[in-house]
Amino acid sequence: MDAKVKDLRKKAVVLLSGGLDSTVTLARTHEEDYELYPLSIDYGQRHDKELESAQKIANWYEVKEHKILKIDISQVGGSALTDMKIKIPEKRDENKIGSDVPITYVPARNTILLSLALGYAEVIEAQAIFIGANALDYSGYPDCRPEYFEAFQEVAELGTKTGIEGKPVVIKYPLINLTKAEIVKEGERLNVPFHLTWSCYKGGDLACGKCDSCILRLKGFKEAGIEDPMEYED
Amino acid sequence: MDAKVKDLRKKAVVLLSGGLDSTVTLARTHEEDYELYPLSIDYGQRHDKELESAQKIANWYEVKEHKILKIDISQVGGSALTDMKIKIPEKRDENKIGSDVPITYVPARNTILLSLALGYAEVIEAQAIFIGANALDYSGYPDCRPEYFEAFQEVAELGTKTGIEGKPVVIKYPLINLTKAEIVKEGERLNVPFHLTWSCYKGGDLACGKCDSCILRLKGFKEAGIEDPMEYED
Numbered sequence: 001m002d003a004k005v006k007d008l009r010k011k012a013v014v015l016l017s018g019g020l021d022s023t024v025t026l027a028r029t030h031e032e033d034y035e036l037y038p039l040s041i042d043y044g045q046r047h048d049k050e051l052e053s054a055q056k057i058a059n060w061y062e063v064k065e066h067k068i069l070k071i072d073i074s075q076v077g078g079s080a081l082t083d084m085k086i087k088i089p090e091k092r093d094e095n096k097i098g099s100d101v102p103i104t105y106v107p108a109r110n111t112i113l114l115s116l117a118l119g120y121a122e123v124i125e126a127q128a129i130f131i132g133a134n135a136l137d138y139s140g141y142p143d144c145r146p147e148y149f150e151a152f153q154e155v156a157e158l159g160t161k162t163g164i165e166g167k168p169v170v171i172k173y174p175l176i177n178l179t180k181a182e183i184v185k186e187g188e189r190l191n192v193p194f195h196l197t198w199s200c201y202k203g204g205d206l207a208c209g210k211c212d213s214c215i216l217r218l219k220g221f222k223e224a225g226i227e228d229p230m231e232y233e234d
Numbered sequence: 235m236d237a238k239v240k241d242l243r244k245k246a247v248v249l250l251s252g253g254l255d256s257t258v259t260l261a262r263t264h265e266e267d268y269e270l271y272p273l274s275i276d277y278g279q280r281h282d283k284e285l286e287s288a289q290k291i292a293n294w295y296e297v298k299e300h301k302i303l304k305i306d307i308s309q310v311g312g313s314a315l316t317d318m319k320i321k322i323p324e325k326r327d328e329n330k331i332g333s334d335v336p337i338t339y340v341p342a343r344n345t346i347l348l349s350l351a352l353g354y355a356e357v358i359e360a361q362a363i364f365i366g367a368n369a370l371d372y373s374g375y376p377d378c379r380p381e382y383f384e385a386f387q388e389v390a391e392l393g394t395k396t397g398i399e400g401k402p403v404v405i406k407y408p409l410i411n412l413t414k415a416e417i418v419k420e421g422e423r424l425n426v427p428f429h430l431t432w433s434c435y436k437g438g439d440l441a442c443g444k445c446d447s448c449i450l451r452l453k454g455f456k457e458a459g460i461e462d463p464m465e466y467e468d
Contacts, residue, residue, distance in 0.1 A: 069305070069306070069307070069309060070306060071303070071304070071305035072303070072304060073350070073353060075301065076350070076353050076357055107352075107356035107357050107394065107395070108349055108352040108353035108356055110393065111349040111352055111353070111389055111393050112346075112353055114349075115349040116307070116310070116346060118341075118342040118345055118346075119340070119342035119343070119346055122341035123310055123341050142392065142393055142394055142395055142397060143392075143393040143394070145392070148389070148392040151385065151388040151391075151393070154385040154388065155345055155382070155385045157385075158377075158381055158382040158385050159344065159376055159377040159382045159385070160341065160342060160345075161376055
């Protein structure tokens with residue numbers, strides 16, 4: 001591909017945590033022939049497992065550039081995912097997950113992630129920002145609903161240079177209405193390297209199999225009838 | 235004041251850069267009897283002068299808590315304020331300032347600042363977020379216009395736990411329609427410690443007097459007929 005043709009490729013910033021959903025989203029963006037600019041946020045997670053996964057996945061897809069932005073929102077607190085003093089819940093009833101705002105909710109998480117992606121998208125002149133948010137399995141998270149993303153789209157249109165010039169970046173959330181099983185099937189179709197992803201809220205050598213995230217993942221693979229290559233404790 | 239009465243005070247997160255506008259905004263929030271939680275963002279500015287000012291101002295107002303959040307958006311680039319490779323413009327015609335999107339515009343700056351304030355506001359259960367944005371002197375910045383803040387308000391209502399519970403934080407931007415001279419007069423009325431503020435885009439011992447920010451400040455004080463205690467070069 002010569003330089004001129006290459007310049008015509010669409011660019012996408014893809015929020016990549018290293019988990020299942022963001023990896024399937026990256027695979028989808030890749031399929032749609034965007035030039036890939038994954039963005040991972042080191043926000044003071046309890047462990048580095050997710051970020052290590054994100055790096056392996058970025059390498060797997062031979063992305064244009066993988067940016068890891070460090071921001072210590074654990075200083076702000078308020079979530080079991082960033083505050084070591086709050087215990088991560090275990091073995092919750094899978095039907096209860098998503099029916100409340102859980103303690104693993106990070107305040108304004110998606111707004112913070114999208115705002116950083118918006119700044120990055122503006123600098124590299126990306127056409128789209130992809131986020132692997134999902135409204136079904138995370139209905140307890142207010143910032144995982146379509147109406148929330150529509151409101152953020154408005155912010156992107158009004159609050160950026162590209163937006164007021166009539167070329168706003170488009171916020172895309174292709175997994176929003178899929179069940180976890182459907183996400184797994186979509187990942188299978190796209191040949192996603194499931195073995196490189198990390199979903200567990202804890203950072204052990206093996207996934208715990210007991211936190212909300214492990215429970216949803218296990219249920220998803222089971223319902224999809226696909227084997228999860230992740231190794232679990234016990 | 236006993237503990238019970240104290241708990242009834244409204245809380246406000248105030249974005250405090252250490253400049254003139256954010257300091258006048260803090261003074262206004264103080265006048266409105268909010269409990270003050272200023273938030274300063276160490277976003278990889280060229281210099282620490284602003285943050286030093288922010289700390290002095292927070293001390294002056296004996297705030298409840300001053301949070302400084304570090305996030306290196308200079309990695310994202312695209313602005314003369316965070317990228318040492320881009321030269322800060324000097325001696326621009328004061329009438330031209332604000333008529334374009336200048337190179338000192340930080341991509342998605344206010345969206346990033348507000349999203350961090352939103353997360354913090356949610357954790358401390360604040361009723362309001364104050365930002366000293368101004369549409370007149372910074373009409374070149376897309377994220378300093380009322381319609382932009384209205385869009386962000388929608389994000390705050392839809393994307394947070396407090397928002398979906400019907401107690402959304404309110405985004406306030408009291409300086410939005412003031413000229414710089416009016417902001418200076420408002421600061422005078424509120425006894426703002428002008429001598430502690432820092433406006434210059436550069437980080438010298440004295441303010442440069444030549445960058446857009448110094449030019450606007452000097453013009454504001456002159457038009458207000460108030461003496462600027464800032465010391466300038468030359």
